[in-house]
Amino acid sequence: MPGTFDESGADLELVGVTKRFPGFTAIENLNLMVPAGSFFALLGPSGCGKTTTLRLVAGLEEPTAGRILIGGKDVTSSKPHQRPVNTVFQSYALFPHMSVLANVEFGLKRRGMQNSRELAHEALRLVELDHVAGRRPAQLSGGQQQRVALARAVVNRPALLLLDEPLGALDLKLRRQMQLELKTIQGEVGLTFLHVTHDQEEAMTMADTVAVMNKGRIEQMGAPEELYELPRTTFVANFLGQSNLFTGDVTASGKDAMTVRIAGVGITVPRERAQRHAGEVTIGVRPEKLTLHTSEPRLGSDHNVLGPGVVTDVSFTGVSTQYLVQVPGLPLITVFAQNMAFGPVVEQGAEVWVSWRVEHGFGLADEPEPEPKFADDDDTKSIAVQHRQRLEDELDEA
Amino acid sequence: MAFGAFASSGPDLSGAAPRRRSYIAIILLAPGILYLVATFVAPLVSLVLTSFKEPGGDFEIGEYVYAFRWENYLEVFERFGEIFLRTFGYSVIATVIALVVSYPLAYFIGVILRPFPLWQSLVLILVIAPFFISFLLRTLAWKAIFADEGPVVSFLQTVGVLGPEDYLNGTAFTVVFGLTYNFIPFMTLPIYASLERLDLRYVEAAGDLYAGPGARFWRVILPLSLPGVVSGTLLTFIPASGDYINASKDFLGSTNTVMAGNVINDLFFQSFYPVSAAVAIVLMIAILIPVIAYVAKSGSEELL
Numbered sequence: 001m002p003g004t005f006d007e008s009g010a011d012l013e014l015v016g017v018t019k020r021f022p023g024f025t026a027i028e029n030l031n032l033m034v035p036a037g038s039f040f041a042l043l044g045p046s047g048c049g050k051t052t053t054l055r056l057v058a059g060l061e062e063p064t065a066g067r068i069l070i071g072g073k074d075v076t077s078s079k080p081h082q083r084p085v086n087t088v089f090q091s092y093a094l095f096p097h098m099s100v101l102a103n104v105e106f107g108l109k110r111r112g113m114q115n116s117r118e119l120a121h122e123a124l125r126l127v128e129l130d131h132v133a134g135r136r137p138a139q140l141s142g143g144q145q146q147r148v149a150l151a152r153a154v155v156n157r158p159a160l161l162l163l164d165e166p167l168g169a170l171d172l173k174l175r176r177q178m179q180l181e182l183k184t185i186q187g188e189v190g191l192t193f194l195h196v197t198h199d200q201e202e203a204m205t206m207a208d209t210v211a212v213m214n215k216g217r218i219e220q221m222g223a224p225e226e227l228y229e230l231p232r233t234t235f236v237a238n239f240l241g242q243s244n245l246f247t248g249d250v251t252a253s254g255k256d257a258m259t260v261r262i263a264g265v266g267i268t269v270p271r272e273r274a275q276r277h278a279g280e281v282t283i284g285v286r287p288e289k290l291t292l293h294t295s296e297p298r299l300g301s302d303h304n305v306l307g308p309g310v311v312t313d314v315s316f317t318g319v320s321t322q323y324l325v326q327v328p329g330l331p332l333i334t335v336f337a338q339n340m341a342f343g344p345v346v347e348q349g350a351e352v353w354v355s356w357r358v359e360h361g362f363g364l365a366d367e368p369e370p371e372p373k374f375a376d377d378d379d380t381k382s383i384a385v386q387h388r389q390r391l392e393d394e395l396d397e398a
Numbered sequence: 399m400a401f402g403a404f405a406s407s408g409p410d411l412s413g414a415a416p417r418r419r420s421y422i423a424i425i426l427l428a429p430g431i432l433y434l435v436a437t438f439v440a441p442l443v444s445l446v447l448t449s450f451k452e453p454g455g456d457f458e459i460g461e462y463v464y465a466f467r468w469e470n471y472l473e474v475f476e477r478f479g480e481i482f483l484r485t486f487g488y489s490v491i492a493t494v495i496a497l498v499v500s501y502p503l504a505y506f507i508g509v510i511l512r513p514f515p516l517w518q519s520l521v522l523i524l525v526i527a528p529f530f531i532s533f534l535l536r537t538l539a540w541k542a543i544f545a546d547e548g549p550v551v552s553f554l555q556t557v558g559v560l561g562p563e564d565y566l567n568g569t570a571f572t573v574v575f576g577l578t579y580n581f582i583p584f585m586t587l588p589i590y591a592s593l594e595r596l597d598l599r600y601v602e603a604a605g606d607l608y609a610g611p612g613a614r615f616w617r618v619i620l621p622l623s624l625p626g627v628v629s630g631t632l633l634t635f636i637p638a639s640g641d642y643i644n645a646s647k648d649f650l651g652s653t654n655t656v657m658a659g660n661v662i663n664d665l666f667f668q669s670f671y672p673v674s675a676a677v678a679i680v681l682m683i684a685i686l687i688p689v690i691a692y693v694a695k696s697g698s699e700e701l702l
Contacts, residue, residue: 060606081607081610089603095600095604106604152607
C-alpha cells in the first residue's frame, strides 16, 4: 500500500525455517514467535545463525525450508522491497553519494509519501541530528552515522524494525546513550524490534524477551531475568554471565528437591529448578550467589556447603572481588563478593568454605559429556597448565 | 583539470602535505617538468605559431614564414565546419554505444562474477585480449568482414535488409562501428574498476528501503559507479574525436566519412602546415569545451 504507514507493529512468526549454505547449515528448523510491539533480542556467539535469521526476515536471504509470516501474512517469497520491514545494518550502509537528509528520505520517496521532506526532518530531530541534514555521511562520526541509520529505518514506520548489531562499533558511553534512545524510540513509535547481538549485556538491558541461539537453534528463550536466574542448558549458563557447574549423580529425588552427590557431599537443588531428576546431572549456581566462610559454617538444610578449599586467586574488579576457590575433586569455583569492606576478605592461599541458598541452584538439561574430565581440556587455561607442566618436566630432567 | 576525473575515487590529498618549501620536491619534480616542457609545452607553442604562418616570399610549396595570419582559422571554419560536426556526431554516437554495451558487460564482470574470481579474470582477459593484436590489423580485418563480397553484406542481402546494390564499407555505419569497437575496452575497464569496488551492502540497503530493481540501479548503483562512467566516456570520446584510422578511406571510411583527424593528416602530407595546425587547435578546443563542461557538471553534483 504505497503512500501510507502501517498502523502499528506486527507479529513476526518463523515456522520451521531452515537455511543451508553450500557446506553448512546456518539455521535448523527454527520456530519463533515475536509478538507485536515487543523488543526481541536474538543473542548468540558469532556464527550461531542470528544474522542469517535477520537476513531471512529482511528478505536478503531465502530460506531453504519453512515459512516467514509478518503480521499474519506469508512473506516467504516476497522481495525485500515488498516487505514491511526496515533494517539498521551493522555497517550502517548509508549511501555515500547522498546527503544525510536524502538518505533518510530515500525509503519515503520510494513509497511515494507526500510530505517526505517534512517526515525526514522530523526523524532527524528524533535522533538530534537535524543540524547535519545537509552533510554527507562520511562527514559524520561513527555514533552520528549510527543514529542516521536508525532515523533512516524508523522514519518509514515499519511494522518490524531489524537491528543488526548496530551498537557494535560504538564506545561504551555512546552505546549506553543509544541503548536508551532505542528504548525511547520504541516506546514512542510502538514498533516491533528484532535485535541481533552477541553482547549479552546489550540484550539483557534492552530486550523484553531474549532468545539465546547456538549452532542454528534457539537454546532458551525468555525474559532476561528468567534466562539469567534459571538457565536450562550449559551453553546458556556460560554465555549469559558466569556459572559454577558441577556434575554428579542424583542420590535422592523428593517431591520438592533432589540431592546430587558432588565431591562426596550431597547438594540440594529445588525440583522445579532442575530439568532432569535422575542419573548423572549437571547443576550450577551463579558466582554472586556464593558466600565465603573462613571456618566450617553451621547452616541449616536450606543451604548447600562445599569445602574446605583453597583460594587460588583474588582479583579486584571495583564493585566486587573475584575469588577462585579450588575444592579437591571439583573444577575451580568462582565467587563474586561485593566490596563491603576495604580490601579482600580472605587472602590467597586461605582455607575457605563456600555456601549458597538452596533456591539459588539450578539443574541443566544437557546430557553430561561422556568424558567430562577430558572434554574440558581444550580450553585455553588447561592448555596453559599442560604447557607449563611440560616445561617443568623438561627442567626437572635437565 | 579533465584528468582529475581519471583519479576516480582516490582520497583527496590536496592540502594534506605540509606547505613548506622543499628543494627535494623541486629536484624530484624536475625530470617530469622537463619532460612535459619538451614534449607537451614546446610542441603546443610551435603548433600555435605554425597555425598563424603565411606562405613564404617565393611561393614554394611547404615554405612558410612566421606571421599573424588569422585568416587560416577562417579557412578552417569555412572549409571544414561540416567535418567538425560530423566528427563530433560520430564520436558521441560511438561513445554512447560503447557505454550501453560496456556497462552491462562491466556489471557482469565486476558484480555478477565477483564470487567466481577465476571466471572474472578470464572474462577480463577476453576484454583486453584484442590489444595484443595491432589496432591497424584488426581494423583491416573488419574491412574484410564488411567487404562487398564478405559474409556480413551477403547475409544482409539474402535476408533483404540490404539491396543488391548496397554496401557497408565506407559508410557512416562502418566508421562508427570501427570507433566503437576500437575504444570499447577503454570504456569497459574504468566502469569495471568502479563496479568491482561497489559495496553491495548499499544495494541491499536500497532494497530494504523499498527500492525496486529500477530505483536500485538509477539511485544507487549508477551514481556510485559514476566515476568509472566519467573516466570511460572521456577515454572513449577524446581519442575517438581525434581518430584518423577508422574514417580513412584505406580502412572503414570513404570521402563521405572524413573526420577532423583525416583532415589534419591529409593537409599535413600535402604540406599545408598552417591550416593543418589550425585544424588541430580548433579540434583540441572543440574537444576541451564539452569535456570540461561534462567533468564540471558530473564533478560538482554526483561525483564523489
